[in-house]
Amino acid sequence: MRNLKRVLLAVFVLLLVLAILAFVLENQQSVTLLFLGWAGPQLPVSLVMVLALLIGMVIGPVIGWLLGRASRVSRRRLA
Template sequence: MRNLKKLLLVLIFLAVAAVVLVFVLENQQAVALSALGWSTPSLPVSVFVLAGVLAGMLIGPLFGWYIALSSKHRWRKQLRAKARAEQRATLAAASTDSKATVAAPQQAVVK
């Protein structure tokens, strides 16, 4: 089973490499990008597209990581608030019970 997984991984890698190679070979036209007064040297279109894809592959997981951390922080905050509320309820119940035990002997004395 392990060898089958390795073989499948190698085949997928080779297929992706072949697609990238065909893309690079088909997009050799040189272009220069300009934005906000800044321009790049003339490079093949495939260089810019692959750079954009790689940048997206690096930035995408960072956003996912940030969202996971913020939701984990929110979950922990809610958990702490719930624990504090339960602790307050327990203390309130304990103080009510102690008042009832203190009040009971006083009522017995009044009789």
């Protein structure tokens, strides 16, 4: 049973890597992002998307941790 789980996990990871590779290879067009009048450098679409994903994966848990910490502090004040 343990070996089956390892094999399924390996297949899942391999498929995920192949999907990411296909995405990167298919999205090599350069784009320039404009935000509040600021223009960023020209980067491939895939790089912009991967950077946005990674930034979101960092910011999301940090915000969740801060909100959880704030709610714990407010609960302590009520007790």
